Amino acid sequence: MSEKRTEISELGEFALIDHLNESIKIKNASTLKGIGDDAAVIDSGETVKVVTTDLLLEGVHFDLSYAPLHHVGFKAVAVNVSDVAAMNAIPKQITVSIALSNRFSVEAVDALYAGINAAAEHYGVDVIGGDTTASHSGLVISITAIGEAKKEQISYRSGAKVNDIVCVTGDLGAALVGLQILEREKQVFIANPDMKPQLENFTYVTGRQLKPDARMDIIHEMRDLEIVPSSMIDISDGLASELFHICKSSGVGVTIYEDKLPIDKQTFDTAVELGLDPITCVLNGGEDYELLFTIDQKDYEKLEKHPDIHFIGHVTNAEEGKYLVTKSGTTAQLKAQGWKHF
Amino acid sequence: MSEKRTEISELGEFALIDHLNESIKIKNASTLKGIGDDAAVIDSGETVKVVTTDLLLEGVHFDLSYAPLHHVGFKAVAVNVSDVAAMNAIPKQITVSIALSNRFSVEAVDALYAGINAAAEHYGVDVIGGDTTASHSGLVISITAIGEAKKEQISYRSGAKVNDIVCVTGDLGAALVGLQILEREKQVFIANPDMKPQLENFTYVTGRQLKPDARMDIIHEMRDLEIVPSSMIDISDGLASELFHICKSSGVGVTIYEDKLPIDKQTFDTAVELGLDPITCVLNGGEDYELLFTIDQKDYEKLEKHPDIHFIGHVTNAEEGKYLVTKSGTTAQLKAQGWKHF
Numbered sequence: 001m002s003e004k005r006t007e008i009s010e011l012g013e014f015a016l017i018d019h020l021n022e023s024i025k026i027k028n029a030s031t032l033k034g035i036g037d038d039a040a041v042i043d044s045g046e047t048v049k050v051v052t053t054d055l056l057l058e059g060v061h062f063d064l065s066y067a068p069l070h071h072v073g074f075k076a077v078a079v080n081v082s083d084v085a086a087m088n089a090i091p092k093q094i095t096v097s098i099a100l101s102n103r104f105s106v107e108a109v110d111a112l113y114a115g116i117n118a119a120a121e122h123y124g125v126d127v128i129g130g131d132t133t134a135s136h137s138g139l140v141i142s143i144t145a146i147g148e149a150k151k152e153q154i155s156y157r158s159g160a161k162v163n164d165i166v167c168v169t170g171d172l173g174a175a176l177v178g179l180q181i182l183e184r185e186k187q188v189f190i191a192n193p194d195m196k197p198q199l200e201n202f203t204y205v206t207g208r209q210l211k212p213d214a215r216m217d218i219i220h221e222m223r224d225l226e227i228v229p230s231s232m233i234d235i236s237d238g239l240a241s242e243l244f245h246i247c248k249s250s251g252v253g254v255t256i257y258e259d260k261l262p263i264d265k266q267t268f269d270t271a272v273e274l275g276l277d278p279i280t281c282v283l284n285g286g287e288d289y290e291l292l293f294t295i296d297q298k299d300y301e302k303l304e305k306h307p308d309i310h311f312i313g314h315v316t317n318a319e320e321g322k323y324l325v326t327k328s329g330t331t332a333q334l335k336a337q338g339w340k341h342f
Numbered sequence: 343m344s345e346k347r348t349e350i351s352e353l354g355e356f357a358l359i360d361h362l363n364e365s366i367k368i369k370n371a372s373t374l375k376g377i378g379d380d381a382a383v384i385d386s387g388e389t390v391k392v393v394t395t396d397l398l399l400e401g402v403h404f405d406l407s408y409a410p411l412h413h414v415g416f417k418a419v420a421v422n423v424s425d426v427a428a429m430n431a432i433p434k435q436i437t438v439s440i441a442l443s444n445r446f447s448v449e450a451v452d453a454l455y456a457g458i459n460a461a462a463e464h465y466g467v468d469v470i471g472g473d474t475t476a477s478h479s480g481l482v483i484s485i486t487a488i489g490e491a492k493k494e495q496i497s498y499r500s501g502a503k504v505n506d507i508v509c510v511t512g513d514l515g516a517a518l519v520g521l522q523i524l525e526r527e528k529q530v531f532i533a534n535p536d537m538k539p540q541l542e543n544f545t546y547v548t549g550r551q552l553k554p555d556a557r558m559d560i561i562h563e564m565r566d567l568e569i570v571p572s573s574m575i576d577i578s579d580g581l582a583s584e585l586f587h588i589c590k591s592s593g594v595g596v597t598i599y600e601d602k603l604p605i606d607k608q609t610f611d612t613a614v615e616l617g618l619d620p621i622t623c624v625l626n627g628g629e630d631y632e633l634l635f636t637i638d639q640k641d642y643e644k645l646e647k648h649p650d651i652h653f654i655g656h657v658t659n660a661e662e663g664k665y666l667v668t669k670s671g672t673t674a675q676l677k678a679q680g681w682k683h684f
Binding site (some may be wrong): 008010020025033035039040060061093095098104120128130144 | 452
């Protein structure tokens with residue numbers, strides 16, 4: 001039709017998404033929040049439903065040469081549950097659509113579904129529908145998750161306030177480092193199929209890449225403690241990138257401290273072995289599926305002793321910018337590279 | 343892992359889906375209906391939400407050599423809205439995920455989204471989220487639609503009762519005949535690229551294939567007339583196949599009459615030109631996205647004069663079986679071939 005051809009790469013992925021979203025208008029009163037957070041929020045009487053979806057393609061999001069189908073199924077559910085968690089909601093239902101080529105046997109499909117069902121069991125969600133279809137190329141998985149919360153329990157990206165404390169769960173960088181190890185051993189195997197992959201010293205980091213766990217445990221604990229984070233996001237693209245999202249949505253700045261950033265020993269050692277800077281892995285490694293959130297200072301003492309929540313900094317005025325205070329005490333401007341551009 | 347390899351083709355697509363569904367257990371009280379109807383139904387206070395999803399792959403579900411991207415986008419929304427309609431619910435929200443290869447320009451993506459947005463406008467739904475990702479092969483579209491209704495308004499496949507009247511909207515077989523024409527002209531074009539496709543006499547049937555319209559008009563009219571169909575399904579796989587679904591879910595039989603089956607003149611003439619039996623096209627042609635439903639006899643006079651609803655038969659006891667009474671008065675057992683095996 002049009003004479004003009006603009007390459008997607010000229011625009012960039014984020015700009016393309018922004019461009020497409022510009023044309024979207026909200027018409028229904030029940031749509032409380034559309035695009036722009038970890039999940040959409042729709043009115044549901046006393047409660048709200050949150051809705052999130054992910055589309056995963058073989059060769060883009062997972063590599064079956066090292067990812068077992070059981071793990072692929074589990075992870076496909078976990079990444080959606082993580083988005084529901086990031087809204088401070090409880091996941092209840094998922095739909096699962098898959099496209100399969102005839103390369104897959106019934107036993108392979110069973111392994112995939114065993115992982116999906118194990119995750120559904122683990123997170124207490126029901127598989128309520130989906131679509132199963134043929135594919136001429138690889139495996140495609142599309143999952144939509146629906147969660148529930150009271151309206152006042154929802155944590156948007158936009159609620160961070162100056163002086164709030166910045167928290168992260170678990171440890172960071174492991175999934176990226178694990179991916180590098182899996183890719184390295186794959187190349188070794190391709191070069192010499194008689195070589196057995198050396199993975200025994202890397203079980204934590206590879207496990208974090210292959211079978212991440214959404215932090216529903218933290219959501220339930222905070223509910224018990226009657227804490228509603230002022231803002232929250234899950235860490236799928238890297239800590240720095242997610243901090244940028246919260247700062248942009250909330251209209252605030254942030255200062256975080258290098259010595260507070262949580263990193264596992266195996267992640268640190270493996271990063272060094274791979275010639276990567278561990279702190280860069282923590283800041284820009286993706287797919288950890290930990291939670292990044294902010295709390296009001298009054299909630300601090302309720303969480304202070306929590307073994308798996310780390311207080312990494314505080315929220316500032318937007319004009320103060322986004323900074324990392326290094327171990328040596330110098331201050332560096334945060335950059336949101338995102339793990340894809342790593 | 344397993345030594346055994348069973349081909350999906352050995353099992354068949356429907357058996358595979360049944361096999362996968364066997365492992366699914368429902369845990370949450372808010373899941374009112376899981377797999378097994380046009381959409382799932384989840385509790386939502388005063389109302390219920392219905393949820394349906396479709397995964398569409400280039401080369402499997404659409405062919406960009408003759409389907410304009412605008413139509414592909416529109417149709418992807420319409421087929422999901424049609425599933426919401428088949429539950430007698432009103433669609434409110436959709437999520438849209440797409441995977442794109444670098445073969446697609448920004449202008450091409452814009453055309454696709456223009457179709458998606460036109461359908462969202464047409465059906466009054468909000469695009470509330472989604473995922474945009476890279477693909478190494480063709481275009482993949484995954485849409486999830488969420489609709490709303492009062493609990494007592496939902497029409498399941500399972501509610502047909504003996505002596506109910508069987509109704510279909512619009513006319514049938516056109517989408518299949520349209521597909522045959524598009525495929526024929528594609529082959530002509532491949533054989534001789536200088537030949538211009540001859541489509542001007544086939545605009546109705548090709549339009550039905552390329553840009554079907556979900557029958558929300560009928561749902562709104564029935565709501566105004568206070569009719570709740572005792573059972574309903576949308577015609578995506580062919581009339582006979584959908585009748586089988588209703589009979590199986592409801593535990594009933596059915597008798598339909600050949601002379602009552604609605605077929606457009608262009609569909610009839612084109613089928614004959616293509617050497618196809620028009621009645622076979624009506625019974626087994628898929629993708630018409632019309633509604634098949636049953637009503638109590640007391641509701642008949644409210645719809646009797648409706649220009650676009652056809653009364654094609656009645657519900658019988660299961661033991662009486664599933665029959666077509668031909669124009670010549672003979673009785674033939676219905677077969678559910680489904681259009682894919684056509």
